[in-house]
Amino acid sequence: MGGCCSVIYIYDGTWDGFLTAVHHYYYDRQSVTNIESALSYRPNLIDDYKNIIVDTSRAKSVEKAILDKISFDSLDNIMRCFFSETEGREMWIIRYIKIGFKIGSKIDCMLGDPAVLDVLQPARKVKFECHRMLGLLRFELLESNIYYAKIQPDHNIITFISSHFKERFADQNWVIHDTKRSLAALYNTKRMLISYMNLTNIPNLHADELKFQSLWKNYFKHIAIKSRFNPKLQKQFLPKRYWKHLTEKT
Amino acid sequence: MNLFDKLGVLADAAKYDVSCSSSGGTRNNKNGVGNSHTAGICHTWSDDGRCVSLLKILLSNECIYDCVYCVNRVSNDVTRASFTADEVIELTMNFYRRNYIEGLFLSSAVLKNPSYTMELMLDIVRRLRNEHGFYGYIHLKGIPGADEKLINEAGMFVDRMSINIELPSDKGLEVLAPQKPKKALLRPMQQINNKIIASKEEHKTFKSSKLFVPAGQSTQLIIGATPDRDLSILKLSEALYDNFNLKRVYYSAYVPTLTDSRLPALIKPPLLREHRLYQADWLLRFYGFSADELLSKANPDFSPELDPKADWALRNLHLFPIEINSIDYEMLLRVPGIGIQSAKRIIASRRVGRLNFDNLKKIGVVLKRSGHFITCQGKTYETYSKNESVVKESLVSSKLLPQSKKAVVGQMSLFSTSNDYDIGRNTSNLYLFDQPSNTKQWLSYYDQPQDGRLLLSDIHL
Numbered sequence: 001m002g003g004c005c006s007v008i009y010i011y012d013g014t015w016d017g018f019l020t021a022v023h024h025y026y027y028d029r030q031s032v033t034n035i036e037s038a039l040s041y042r043p044n045l046i047d048d049y050k051n052i053i054v055d056t057s058r059a060k061s062v063e064k065a066i067l068d069k070i071s072f073d074s075l076d077n078i079m080r081c082f083f084s085e086t087e088g089r090e091m092w093i094i095r096y097i098k099i100g101f102k103i104g105s106k107i108d109c110m111l112g113d114p115a116v117l118d119v120l121q122p123a124r125k126v127k128f129e130c131h132r133m134l135g136l137l138r139f140e141l142l143e144s145n146i147y148y149a150k151i152q153p154d155h156n157i158i159t160f161i162s163s164h165f166k167e168r169f170a171d172q173n174w175v176i177h178d179t180k181r182s183l184a185a186l187y188n189t190k191r192m193l194i195s196y197m198n199l200t201n202i203p204n205l206h207a208d209e210l211k212f213q214s215l216w217k218n219y220f221k222h223i224a225i226k227s228r229f230n231p232k233l234q235k236q237f238l239p240k241r242y243w244k245h246l247t248e249k250t
Numbered sequence: 251m252n253l254f255d256k257l258g259v260l261a262d263a264a265k266y267d268v269s270c271s272s273s274g275g276t277r278n279n280k281n282g283v284g285n286s287h288t289a290g291i292c293h294t295w296s297d298d299g300r301c302v303s304l305l306k307i308l309l310s311n312e313c314i315y316d317c318v319y320c321v322n323r324v325s326n327d328v329t330r331a332s333f334t335a336d337e338v339i340e341l342t343m344n345f346y347r348r349n350y351i352e353g354l355f356l357s358s359a360v361l362k363n364p365s366y367t368m369e370l371m372l373d374i375v376r377r378l379r380n381e382h383g384f385y386g387y388i389h390l391k392g393i394p395g396a397d398e399k400l401i402n403e404a405g406m407f408v409d410r411m412s413i414n415i416e417l418p419s420d421k422g423l424e425v426l427a428p429q430k431p432k433k434a435l436l437r438p439m440q441q442i443n444n445k446i447i448a449s450k451e452e453h454k455t456f457k458s459s460k461l462f463v464p465a466g467q468s469t470q471l472i473i474g475a476t477p478d479r480d481l482s483i484l485k486l487s488e489a490l491y492d493n494f495n496l497k498r499v500y501y502s503a504y505v506p507t508l509t510d511s512r513l514p515a516l517i518k519p520p521l522l523r524e525h526r527l528y529q530a531d532w533l534l535r536f537y538g539f540s541a542d543e544l545l546s547k548a549n550p551d552f553s554p555e556l557d558p559k560a561d562w563a564l565r566n567l568h569l570f571p572i573e574i575n576s577i578d579y580e581m582l583l584r585v586p587g588i589g590i591q592s593a594k595r596i597i598a599s600r601r602v603g604r605l606n607f608d609n610l611k612k613i614g615v616v617l618k619r620s621g622h623f624i625t626c627q628g629k630t631y632e633t634y635s636k637n638e639s640v641v642k643e644s645l646v647s648s649k650l651l652p653q654s655k656k657a658v659v660g661q662m663s664l665f666s667t668s669n670d671y672d673i674g675r676n677t678s679n680l681y682l683f684d685q686p687s688n689t690k691q692w693l694s695y696y697d698q699p700q701d702g703r704l705l706l707s708d709i710h711l
Contacts, residue, residue, distance in 0.1 A: 109602045111595040112609025135293040135303075139348045146696055147347065165349075167278075168285050171383075172347060173696050188696050199692055212344045218254055219345075222261040223306065224297035227505050227519055233299025237292070247350070248294055 006031040008049040013039040015082060018090065019059035021052045025094060035090035070100035073108045077123040083156045084122035092118040129153055130160045136238075137161070138247045139174060140213075141206040147174040148202065150245055158183050159194055166192050175199070213247050220248035251331055257341065259331040263311040263322050264357055267414070267470060268502045272303040272352035272387045274465035275409040282383020284346060284353070286409065286465075291352050304355035304389060305345055309333055309371055313359030317427040319416070319475045321507045322359045332361065335374045339382060346386050353387030353409075354378070360393060368396035368404065375407040387465075392442065394435050401438060402462075405445060409465040410497070413439050418471045418478045418486050425512055426475065442467050443494045466497035473527060474504040474520040475513060481550040484530055484541040491534065501527045526552035533558055536590055537583045560586045560645040563623060567638065570623040571630060575604050586645055587619030607631055618644055 007030055011017035021035050033047075043049060066075045078093050096119040100107045110116045139147035147169070151158075158178050162185040165174065169187075176185040177199055185194045243249040251259075275286025292301040310332035311322045321328065342354045356374065361367045371390060378384040388408040392401050405411055413435055420432050442463060449462035469490065471483060487499040503519035530552065533539040537559070544558050545551070553561050563570070563586050572581055574596060582593040595613045599605055606626050611617055621631035622641045635641060 106602045109598040111599045112605060112612045114612065117612055131289075131291070134287070135291045135349075135352075137349050141348070144693065144696065146693075149349070164287075169283060169347065169349075170279055171281070171283055184692075186692065186695050193695070197692060201693070203693070208344075212348065215254060215257055215341065216345060216348070216350050219257055219261050219305070220294065220296060220302070222258045223265050223302060224300075225265055225505055226298075228298035228300075228503075228521065230299035231297065234295045234297060237295040237299065237301070246294065247348075 006033045006048065008033055008041075008047050009035045009052050010038050010041055010043075010049050011035065011052040012054055013037040014054065015079065016056055016059040017052060017054045018082060018093075019062040020055045021090070022062045022094065022097065023055070023058040024050075024052055035094070037090075040087075066097065066100070069104060070097075071105035071108055074100055074105070077119055080123035080126040080160070081119045083159070084126045085156050086122045089119075089122060092122075126155045126157060126160070129155050130157050132242075133157060133161050134164055136242050136246060137165075137176065138245060139169075140247075141209045142203040143206055144203045145173060145206070146203070147172050149174070149176045151176060151178050152180040152245065153178065154241075156181060156183070158185055162187075162192060162194060217248050253337055253341075256331045256333060256337070257307070259329050260308045260311060260333060261306070263308045263328075263359070264306045264355075266321065266502060266505060266507075267306065267355075267357060267391075268300070268500045269389065269412060269468055269470060269498065270301055270303045270306060270355065271410075271468075271498065272389075274497060275387050276461075276464050277385045277387075277409065279385045280383075282385055283343075284384050284386030286385075286387055287352070293349070293351055303352045304387065305342055305351045305353070306355040307333070307338070307341075307357075309338065309356060309358035309367070309374070310361045311359045312361055314362065315360055315427075315429050317416075317430065318510050318512050319426050319472060319504065335370070335377065338374050339378055342378060342386075343382055343384065346384070351386075353389070355389040355391075357391035358393065364393045364395035365397045365400060368393045368400040372400055372404045372407075375404060379407050389465075392438055394430060394438055396438075398438075398441060401441065402445060405442065405462045406460055408463060410468060411442055411463045412468040412470070413442070414470040415486075416470060416472050417476055418483045419476060421476070439467065439469070439490075439494050439496075446495070466495065468496055468498040468500060470500040470502055472502050472504050473524050477514075479550040480523070480527065480530075480552050481541070481545040481547070483527060484534070484545060487531060488534055488541045499531060501531070522554055523552070526554075526558060530558045538580055539584075555646050556642070557586075557645075559584070560619070564638065564642055564645065567636075567641065571625045571634070572623065573625050573628070574610065575600060575627060585620050585623045587616035587621075587623075 009021045009024060009032055011021045018035070025032050025035070063075065066078065074096075078096065081089055081093060092115075095115050096107070099115060107116060111120070133151065133153055137149050137151055139149045142148050156178075158176060162176060165176065165185075166187055171189055172187075173189060174187050178184065182196055182198050183194070184197050184199055185192060187193075271290050272286070273288065273290030275288070277284075277286040279285040290303060292303050294302045296302055308322070311328070312330045312332060313320075313322045313324055316323045316325050338354070338356065342351075345351045346353065356371055358367050358371060361370070371393075375388055375390060378388065387410075389410040389412065390404055390408040392404075392411050392413045394413055401411075415432070415435050417426055445462045446466065449459070452459045453461055471486070473483070483501075490496045490499055501524050503521050503524040504514075505519045506513070530539075530541075530544055533544065534541065539559075539562070544562055552558055556564065563584065570585075572585065574582075579593060579597055582588055582596060583590065588596070592613055592615045596605065596610070596615075599609065599613065604627055607617065610626065617631055618633070621633045622635060622644065624631065633644070
């Protein structure tokens with residue numbers, strides 16, 4: 001639409017795609033008003049936009065630049081902020097990187113700065129949900145000896161949590177299925193794969209599964225002390241939105 | 251009795267033991283199942299709002315003792331049951347593999363005699379580790395009076411061991427648990443502590459030597475079953491931390507499960523008192539306070555309306571206000587409204603610039619509480635007052651005020667998140683693949699020859 005000077009970048013929604021866009025942002029010498037994911041972007045007739053094609057070598061070089069010029073902690077926070085899927089995060093990260101490239105790892109100490117907090121706060125939320133999900137995820141044993149867990153986290157955390165389960169349940173076949181994003185982590189006691197996929201035809205439950213579910217529910221019921229009942233406190237730790245995938249709460 | 255009912259009975263019998271922490275473990279998975287998570291992981295919260303991290307059960311509730319406060323005492327009319335070793339192992343392994351729990355917390359009533367009981371428990375933890383390749387967390391209760399050798403051997407298989415003192419004074423023990431003199435409780439705690447220290451020393455020289463009770467030992471004190479004051483309870487905790495290097499002292503509000511003329515006639519467990527003791531316990535362990543600073547003979551109990559730190563600050567108003575941009579970490583921690591996390595963030599931020607009140611708010615400092623105690627670059631906060639009653643009003647626990655939406659009395663957690671995640675090494679695996687045309691093939695991933703030949707590219711569904 002004839003826009004000569006400013007443009008919106010559209011990337012494919014992945015981390016590497018985003019980093020590629022950051023690379024373009026620095027080298028295209030073009031004024032960029034926004035960076036948006038193809039998964040959420042609705043094009044209109046007013047804005048000019050440019051499709052960013054994923055380029056892993058460009059992505060890697062941005063990752064390396066953040067590591068070298070800023071710090072490991074900053075890269076970690078930027079990545080978590082990205083996977084928070086918070087609207088507007090792309091430009092927050094750009095702003096953060098700009099400051100970081102100027103002042104280096106000092107940025108990790110600027111904990112009261114609004115521009116830094118734009119990235120840190122979503123990153124903290126992601127960290128918090130990751131830790132919470134390490135406990136709240138529930139596997140069900142399926143007929144084909146696969147442990148299957150369905151999750152619907154607020155943030156896109158499957159990459160951050162999978163390595164924990166890989167280490168812990170190294171001798172089990174398992175699947176962690178983020179049904180909200182059609183993402184799954186598959187592990188077959190040797191290798192792990194994380195990818196966007198729709199898992200259909202999920203096998204039936206193993207013959208023993210319901211027995212252990214009912215034992216667990218019974219334990220959960222008995223372990224509470226009646227004279228200390230405190231549903232408000234329980235909900236504070238265990239928000240209701242997580243209940244539908246919790247064996248003991250269904 | 252079937253397994254389902256047994257689990258109900260023996261979970262009921264175990265639930266008054268409040269410890270459920272799974273922190274401090276260092277075990278890695280070596281070709282089996284399970285590992286420790288340094289910060290511990292909560293897996294669910296029961297209807298009373300307490301975290302469930304471990305499968306907490308008694309091996310048996312058929313006790314020969316008659317401790318008055320205890321629901322399992324021999325003269326109490328409750329259903330009795332005992333697990334077999336196989337049953338405990340089956341439950342632990344199956345719950346663990348489904349990610350219900352971090353591990354097992356096994357305790358027991360005294361069955362026949364202490365050594366007999368300890369031997370049964372030792373057998374279970376040994377088999378879990380050796381036969382089932384289980385590397386999850388194990389917290390084992392030491393049975394006072396059991397053969398020292400058994401406790402020493404069990405300590406090589408478990409992560410944490412605890413011996414509950416339960417009653418915070420000799421007098422209390424004498425009246426309510428005549429078969430358990432305090433000396434008999436403290437001796438094995440001393441023994442465990444010595445073993446821990448010795449095994450750490452050995453580990454320094456021989457890296458391959460196994461650690462004895464690597465996550466340390468803990469104990470529990472019952473609050474409200476005896477007339478002990480908060481001061482003597484806190485002094486006891488302080489002595490336990492200092493002398494036995496305990497990782498935790500747990501406080502359990504006495505839940506009236508029995509009536510006996512020797513017990514107080516309580517209607518409700520003293521939950522607020524328990525909460526105040528936990529707050530004070532945190533002040534001892536992480537904030538550099540000593541018991542004598544918090545309570546005194548003239549003032550032997552915690553205030554219900556003020557938390558111990560606020561109470562201390564109010565009694566020491568002459569030390570404030572302090573300048574945020576120059577005061578040391580130890581004193582920062584003593585300001586109401588500044589916790590460990592905020593104090594650390596303040597220290598870090600100060601390295602790159604001077605802070606103002608707006609920065610403090612963003613960092614997470616509660617200015618409503620801390621405003622009377624600090625200055626920023628010489629300025630006081632807008633609500634600042636020297637008037638003691640105004641300061642006090644801002645410090646009264648919001649938890650106690652009606653219609654409060656704030657946090658409710660209950661568990662405390664030091665860190666809401668843990669920082670020990672590796673940066674996702676597998677991130678580059680996360681590509682956006684095209685919508686798979688045939689989604690029926692994903693199961694074949696599990697039938698692939700398991701020789702490591704499988705590549706990412708094999709899975710283009």
